[in-house]
Amino acid sequence: MARRVAIVGVGLTKCSSHRRDVTYPELVHEAVSAALTDANLKHKDIDAVVYGAMDPFDGVFAPERWNVDACVGAGALNKPFIKLTTGGTTGGSVALGGYYHVTSGLFDVVLVVASQRVGETLEAQLVLNTCIDPIYERWMGGGAIMVGANQAASHFHFYGTTEEDLAMVAVKNYANALNNPYAHLQRHLTMEDCLKMRMISWPLRLSDCCPSSDGACAIILACEKRARKITKTPAWVRGAGQITDNYYVGDRPWFQDWEALSILAHRVYSEAKIDNPLEELDVAELYNAFTIQEIIESEALGFCEPGKGTELLRKGVTSMDGKLPICPSGGTLCTNPIGATGLFRIAEAALQVMGKADKRQVTRKHCENGRTRR
């Protein structure tokens, strides 16, 4: 029988283009310490650690050494420790790994950590290229940007989305990031600025693409019994899941819709008993590595019909003062320590539910007296 699980502590590091002030383990330790402090726990309280990174970006592949060293302050030494790595989705995978540890009943309190130093990667393209099928598809380089650009070009073609729409996503996220002291890119950006930016891969300009960031993130998950003792503001996990997609990108050339995400959303909403996400959610933290992805994801997640994501955006529904703010943190568009990014999304969402998001806090319409609705 699956047990209820809550996020009871969150720790983020300041992200930047190169955190020269700290070594890899020190950077991770910064996040781990912050999470322990947030939950008011000691290392002896942690039963197991789930760790994630996409090693080629860091240039060090040493789960048994650097990663453990980084978590020693959390008592990783001599404790169960598992590393998960699934490319750009690593951050989400470690959170799920930790969730399964606790909901299964095997562990009561689990530390989940993800880190990435893309700022120490001198040739990110070389690393991204290793993610592509080596037999048929790798020869033409490629990588994440081309996927984003294909998505945008298809959305333009089928739904009439424009460069101005993409710029609106960038302007909104950059403005939100100014409220987030941990965000990497922190500067004011206007529509005019965006539309003058260098074209990277049509129709994506520089401001439509995420940066390369150094950063680490940690969360602490606990079973219901422990969670209620640890904090008055647990962020309960009401639904969780992941999904695979086609191996060959050529098998799904309809980039304008994100079918797999849509299937997953329905599964998770069903688990969480959500019928109408636009009405029932207070906030969404999405993996918007490219501006277009925020639009396509908002459609796949059922916030609107396919092709209507730009309408939500133009009406301000997804702005900070709108009905369903997307990425109050500034999102992946302003901070991307790749393997940690998925965990940042979950951590940011938890901070919102806990009421700890400070200047980027949204109104919690579905929480009562600061306590999460059951």
Next chain:
Amino acid sequence: MTQEEEILIMPGAWNLPFRHTAGRFASRFFRELRDNKKIFGVRCPECRRVLMPPRPLCERCFAAIDEWVEVGQQGTLEAFTICYVPFLGLPPPPIATVMVKLDGADGCLSHILSGVDLSDPDKAKDVVKIGMRVEVVWRDERKGEISDIEYFRPVG
């Protein structure tokens, strides 16, 4: 960190050569490109889709495949982008990367489009379009790899 404190940087590099077998299916596909200038897909016995590029299993049906089907050398552009900065492995920008559904195939081949002026994005987006017809241009000296197809160009 005080401003006067000097932080040193330690260099690092991964230089790890590998050798990946193409296996029986991709090898046959590449041999046909190299020796006969023919493009083959494979048909799944259950869903009847012609998988392109060829692989030994259908991911939808988990069915083993052994029927080879030659597909056309013209096709339809299903998705694209035009790169304006240099990308690893690609010719110098601007260059269009495209997904082409060859006639008779159910999946797309990832490749590049040439033979059109891409220098101005505002004009290029009216020339390169989803749904346009394109055709294969073969390389003279072929080595048994995808780039034996040098590029795709608009039909006509």
